[in-house]
Amino acid sequence: MFQPDLFAMEASITPVISADREVLDMPAILERLTEVCQRPRYSFMVLNLIAQASDRNGSAGPYIREGDRRIPVRDWLCDALMPVxxxxxxxxxxxxxxxxxxxxxxxxxxxxxxxxxxxxxxxxKRIRLSGRTNVSRAVSELVRAGLVRRHYQGYRVDHPNRGAQRQAVYIVNEAARRVLRRA
Incomplete structure (x- = not known):
């Protein structure tokens, strides 16, 4: 049986612009962020941190290894942005x-x-709680801008929906990764 309400949220976060196959440069990324994001500077910082934490496929998460600890990617991003x-x-x-x-x-x-x-x-502790929300909002804007894809991974299987002991995985697209790597 098909339940259309389950897929309504997924349809609302489809990328506004697909950037996988296009040639980007830093001004193009910044322009796209100012068009799509409410806080483009913050979103750029989040994008840059995700790109730094990602493997060679552009995937960051569900956990980031820091020393001998494994930290969920959203918490790692919150901690990295805390000095701001x-x-x-x-x-x-x-x-x-x-x-x-x-x-x-x-x-x-x-x-x-x-x-x-x-x-x-x-x-x-309080800043991390609010920071997780800010990071999620920024990543949603990056998804809409077509610079990042997101899915959730966890307890049983990879899954597009959050919850049930699943953690976020962020994937920076190839074009944006090349630009950020050069910078």
Whole structure:
């Protein structure tokens, strides 16, 4: 039995522009990102990081090996982009909110160093949660721009839909990979 609603989402994220066979250069990628993306600079950073983490086929994920740890690709991207948010006023507001919440619960350690490391850990955790959403949104825009393909891999089989212990896999197309490799 065919259920059309299952495929409605997949149809809505088809690429606006297919870039697999065309010749691209950096200005063309930037122009495409400004046409398709709400935050083209952020999307370009995500594209560049995915290209750096990818194997020679352009595939990054579902896990990125960092030392002896395996990190889901979205978490790795969030961690890599975290320094961009260091001076962001929203990060400072989150840190103030965390301090206030810890003080209200009497959970703030007496030692200033311990307190600051606890606050930083909580801020990093909250930023990672929101960062995962930002990365997913940027990747969706890159998919629409035709620069990246995405699927999910995990528990039982490769699958186009998320959920059920599946992790994202991002694949940068060949034309974009060549341009980013030269840069």
């Amino acid at each position: 948010a260091q001076r962001d006023p929203r990060r400072l507001a989150i840190a103030d909110r965390v301090r206030r919440e810890l003080a209200e619960r009497n959970a703030m350690p007496a030692d200033a160093r311990e307190a600051e490391s606890l606050v930083e850990a909580q801020v990093a």
